[in-house]
Amino acid sequence: MEIKKPAIAGTLESSDCQVTVEAGEGKVDFSLESAVINQYGNQIRKVAYETLDNLGIDNVKLTIVDKGALDCTIKARIEAAVYRSIGQIEDLPWGGAIR
Amino acid sequence: MINAVGRDIPEEILKVTGKEVFQGVHHFDGHVYKKHGPEVECVINSNGSKMVDSIHDVLVKCGIKDGMTVSFHHHFREGDYVVNMVMKEIHDMGIKDITICASSLGKAHDPLVEYIEDGTITNIQSSGVRGKIGEAISNGKLKGLAIMRSHGGRVRALVTGETQIDIAFIGTPTCDEYGNCRGIGGKSDCGVLSYAMSDAFHANKMVAITDCMVPFPNFPAHISMTKVDYVVEVDQIGDPKKIATGAAKPTTDMRKLMMADYCTQFVVNTPYFKDGFSYQTGVGGASIASTISLAKVMKERNIRMRFGVGGLTKPMCDLLINGQVDALLDTQDFDLAAVESVKDLHHFRISAGEYANPFNKGAVVNKLDFVILAALEVDVHFNCNVVVDSNGMITGAQGGHPDTAAGAKCAIVIAPLLQGRTPAICTDVTTVTTPGESVDVVITDYGIAINPKRQDLIEAMKDVDLPFKTIEELRDIAYSIAGEPQKVQFGDRVVGVIESRDGTIMDVVRQIKPFEFDD
Numbered sequence: 160m161e162i163k164k165p166a167i168a169g170t171l172e173s174s175d176c177q178v179t180v181e182a183g184e185g186k187v188d189f190s191l192e193s194a195v196i197n198q199y200g201n202q203i204r205k206v207a208y209e210t211l212d213n214l215g216i217d218n219v220k221l222t223i224v225d226k227g228a229l230d231c232t233i234k235a236r237i238e239a240a241v242y243r244s245i246g247q248i249e250d251l252p253w254g255g256a257i258r
Numbered sequence: 259m260i261n262a263v264g265r266d267i268p269e270e271i272l273k274v275t276g277k278e279v280f281q282g283v284h285h286f287d288g289h290v291y292k293k294h295g296p297e298v299e300c301v302i303n304s305n306g307s308k309m310v311d312s313i314h315d316v317l318v319k320c321g322i323k324d325g326m327t328v329s330f331h332h333h334f335r336e337g338d339y340v341v342n343m344v345m346k347e348i349h350d351m352g353i354k355d356i357t358i359c360a361s362s363l364g365k366a367h368d369p370l371v372e373y374i375e376d377g378t379i380t381n382i383q384s385s386g387v388r389g390k391i392g393e394a395i396s397n398g399k400l401k402g403l404a405i406m407r408s409h410g411g412r413v414r415a416l417v418t419g420e421t422q423i424d425i426a427f428i429g430t431p432t433c434d435e436y437g438n439c440r441g442i443g444g445k446s447d448c449g450v451l452s453y454a455m456s457d458a459f460h461a462n463k464m465v466a467i468t469d470c471m472v473p474f475p476n477f478p479a480h481i482s483m484t485k486v487d488y489v490v491e492v493d494q495i496g497d498p499k500k501i502a503t504g505a506a507k508p509t510t511d512m513r514k515l516m517m518a519d520y521c522t523q524f525v526v527n528t529p530y531f532k533d534g535f536s537y538q539t540g541v542g543g544a545s546i547a548s549t550i551s552l553a554k555v556m557k558e559r560n561i562r563m564r565f566g567v568g569g570l571t572k573p574m575c576d577l578l579i580n581g582q583v584d585a586l587l588d589t590q591d592f593d594l595a596a597v598e599s600v601k602d603l604h605h606f607r608i609s610a611g612e613y614a615n616p617f618n619k620g621a622v623v624n625k626l627d628f629v630i631l632a633a634l635e636v637d638v639h640f641n642c643n644v645v646v647d648s649n650g651m652i653t654g655a656q657g658g659h660p661d662t663a664a665g666a667k668c669a670i671v672i673a674p675l676l677q678g679r680t681p682a683i684c685t686d687v688t689t690v691t692t693p694g695e696s697v698d699v700v701i702t703d704y705g706i707a708i709n710p711k712r713q714d715l716i717e718a719m720k721d722v723d724l725p726f727k728t729i730e731e732l733r734d735i736a737y738s739i740a741g742e743p744q745k746v747q748f749g750d751r752v753v754g755v756i757e758s759r760d761g762t763i764m765d766v767v768r769q770i771k772p773f774e775f776d777d
Contacts, residue, residue, distance in 0.1 A: 174678050195679050196773045197649045198743030204775060227678030229740060 162219050166244035169228075169236035176225040178236040180244050183218040187211060193225035206230045210237045214256050263641055263690045265765045271752050272763070275403070280762040283664045283696055286616065294419025297462040299487065307435045310488045313347045313467070317425075319488060320463040322348060325355045326424040329461060331454040332362035332385075333429070333590065334446060337500030340429035340467055342369050343492065349378045357381035357402075359421055361412060361453035361610065362655050365389035366500070374399050383421060385409060386645050386655025395753050396651045398769040404652070404754040406645055406691075406767075409453065409589070410614025410621060410661035411759040416460040417617055420761060426461035428454045428481060429495040433468035437486025438479035441607070442600060444470030446496040449591035449600045451480045455609035458485040469495045480607060502597045505572040508550060509543035513703045517672050518547035520701050520724060521630060526555050527722045528715065530627040530667055538567040538623075538662055539574070539630040541592050544672045548630055549573040556582055567613070567622055569658070575599035587622055589613045589658075614661035616759045623658070623665030631659055631671045635687040638729045640694030640709050642671060643687035645756060648680045650746035650770045652754060656691050660759050663696035668715070675702040681736035681743060683707075683729065688746060690765040691756055704735050747771055 162182045169177040176193075191203060203225060210233075211219065219241075223233065238257050242248065251257055259267050261279035272279070301308075310316040328348070330341045341360065346369070348356060356379050363370070363382070368390040373379045375394070381402035387395060395404045407415060415421040430439035431446050441451040446469060458464055458481045466481070466489045509515065521544070525531055537552075539545040550573050556563065563583040566574050570588050572595035577583040579599075586605045591597045599605050614623050623629075633642040634654060642663075647653045663669040673682040683702060698715060700707045705727035708716050719726060727735075737743075754767035 195648070195743075197746040199679060199741060200773050201744060201776050202741050227680065229679060 160215050160241065160245060162216065162241070162244045163246065164244055166240045168239035168243060171224060171226055173226050174228055174232070176223055176228040176233055176236055178240040179222040180240045181220040183220050185218055187217060188220040190222045191225065192223070194227045195225070202230070203233060206233050207237060210234045213258060214238065214241050216241060261763065263639070263693045263764065265690055267763045267766060268752060271755065271766055275755060275763070278762045280693070280758045280764045283693060286760045289617070291418060291617070293417055294422070294460070296460050308437050308486060308489045309435050310490050313344055313490060313492070314351070316465050316488050316490050317347060317351065320425045320465065322351065322353055322425065324353055327357040327359055327422060329359040329423040329426040329457045330361070331428060331451065331457065332360060332364065333441065333448040333451060333453060334496035334501045336364050336366045337497035338366045338429065339494055339496050340427060341367050344427050345370055345373055345379070349373050354378055355380045357383065359383040359423055361385060361409065362657070363387045363391055367391055377401060383407060383415070384655070385412065385657055387652055388654065392652040396767070396770045398749070398751055398753055400753065403752070405757055406656055406754060407757045408614065408656040408660045408759045409610050409658045410616055410623070411757055411761065413456045413611040413615035414617040414759065414761060416456050417611070417615065418761070423457060423461035425463040425465060426454070426457035427465050427467055428457065430466050430468045430481070432470045432472050432476055433466045433489055434472055434474040434476040435489060436474050437466050437483040437489050438474070438476040439466050439481040439486070440476050441480050442597070443472070444468070446494070446498055446501055447597050448501050449597040450588050450607045452589040452608060452613065453610045455481060456611050463487050465490060467492060467495055469493060502591060502594045505593045505595050506546065509547050511543060513674055514544040515547055517544045517674070517701050517703055518551055520706055521548040521670060521672055522551040522555060523722070523724055524670065524699060524701065524706065524719070525552060525628055528668055528718055531561065533561050534564040535561070535627045536565050536567070536625060537563055537628045538626055538666070540632055541569060541571055542632040542672070545630045545632065546571060546573050548672070553577060553580070553582060567626060570596040570599070572596065575605070578602055578604060587613070614658055614759070616661070616664070621661070621665065623661050626662060626666035628668050628670065629662040629666040631663060631669065633671050633673050633682065635682055635684055636671055636673055636697070636700050637684050637687045638733055640697040640700065640729065641687050641690045642692040642697060643689050644691045646689040646767055648688055648743070648746070650688060650748055652767060660692040660696065663692045664759065668698050669696055670699045670701060671697055672701045675704045675732060675736050676740055679740045681733065681740055683732040683736050684743065685733060689756055689767055693764065700729060700732070702732055705732055707732050747773060
């Protein structure tokens with residue numbers, strides 16, 4: 160998949176995260192700001208790359224502002240942002256790219 | 259050198275501080291020492307007044323100079339103006355290398371960061387620090403060391419002479435021209451002056467600062483004129499709205515209510531819950547809720563509390579109003595109800611020394627049956643952390659946590675299993691403040707763990723219908739939800755010392771450094 164337009168998902172509430180995706184410059188450009196970066200920074204990065212991998216995205220600028228979200232939340236917010244960026248809000252591939 | 263809670267205390271810190279490593283809660287039981295006394299400048303003439311025109315003038319009279327130690331109390335909490343007022347004047351006079359010995363420092367004292375950065379303040383001794391001062395210390399801006407002491411430990415440091423206060427600045431709600439201080443009345447009413455009483459006994463110079471002068475004698479004095487050198491009247495010593503707030507609304511958070519309920523169920527099933535028991539609780543939502551639910555059970559079973567201790571809030575004072583407790587012993591008032599309650603004949607002011615100093619001939623905490631505490635982190639050894647957050651930043655205070663936990667027969671810590679994503683129950687706390695040997699029970703929203711060394715409590719609970727788990731099981735549940743946290747990446751420099759209440763070193767706090775991803 161290609162990121163078509165900038166899109167955003169999630170909030171800045173505690174235990175949530177706000178994910179922004181924008182068209183990349185030929186690679187995955189990852190930036191993270193997190194309330195728990197010391198404890199979970201590496202884990203969040205791992206989850207983010209795995210999620211992008213599942214979605215088949217290798218060209219994106221991904222920005223996460225995390226307020227202590229669990230892995231499942233981070234994954235869901237990335238998926239939501241990506242599908243919004245390509246304008247697909249129906250017929251989402253549950254069980255496929257979204258696992 | 260490894261101490262009794264398994265923390266490696268660097269040799270250089272032992273050398274610089276002249277301290278030993280922590281060797282167990284009762285290591286100094288029976289220890290004999292000679293008390294240290296302050297210098298006293300006699301007042302024999304009968305000129306009659308100790309009034310001085312300004313903070314500046316009083317600093318000159320006290321002979322303020324580089325390297326001195328000045329002290330403050332925190333009864334005005336986030337409404338305090340005294341610390342900033344005095345430190346601004348010291349700064350403007352160009353004095354450097356000051357040690358601040360405060361019973362606690364909070365967000366109200368953020369302006370001190372400027373004085374830390376320019377070398378006016380180079381050492382801090384406090385129960386803890388919040389806000390920007392904590393960030394400044396954790397970022398290595400303080401030239402010397404921050405020493406975090408419990409309320410009892412602070413008094414011990416003064417009594418033994420480990421810390422010699424040159425000038426104590428005591429904000430007092432009312433005062434007369436000869437220095438009799440009372441914690442009650444005036445426009446900045448804080449009820450009690452417990453933390454300042456030790457300063458009055460041990461400081462070389464003592465300055466009373468008030469915004470409400472009353473005619474001599476301001477009796478009964480909480481701090482006597484016999485300890486006071488000078489009196490300064492200023493416009494305002496604090497913001498009354500932030501000194502004693504309205505009573506906190508009882509929590510409606512179901513998670514906290516559930517933990518409060520677990521706590522009450524636990525308490526009433528211990529052998530200590532009987533007529534004449536004693537009790538202290540903190541001011542967290544769950545602690546307050548547990549006091550309210552405990553009061554109900556006491557009424558149903560016709561059980562009276564002999565005495566309650568603390569940092570007091572409305573639910574504790576309601577016990578007195580409702581005739582459910584014989585006496586309240588008070589070191590600090592958190593709300594207007596507590597300030598009002600101090601006027602009751604059965605509500606007694608006690609000094610911080612009486613309350614918790616391990617180096618006197620027995621403190622009130624030793625007579626506690628129960629204490630209900632909170633913690634940022636508890637580890638599988640039952641060690642608690644209340645000073646440093648999980649990111650390694652200094653953000654809290656020891657308060658009476660280690661004192662009461664050491665003294666009480668049953669020390670209960672309430673902590674939600676997860677604070678956001680951060681597990682409160684973990685393998686090793688970031689920094690140890692209260693040793694696991696003092697902590698008997700941990701109550702979370704996912705279950706209750708009893709310290710295995712308390713087989714008597716485990717036996718007492720064997721038929722009780724509560725969700726008991728091992729502390730390891732609680733940690734595993736937390737990690738299964740949030741993932742196992744990585745350890746904070748600290749720098750090398752030690753910026754703070756967590757002092758045990760007996761003056762030994764429990765742990766050190768290192769400078770934080772920016773996070774870097776692996777590889």
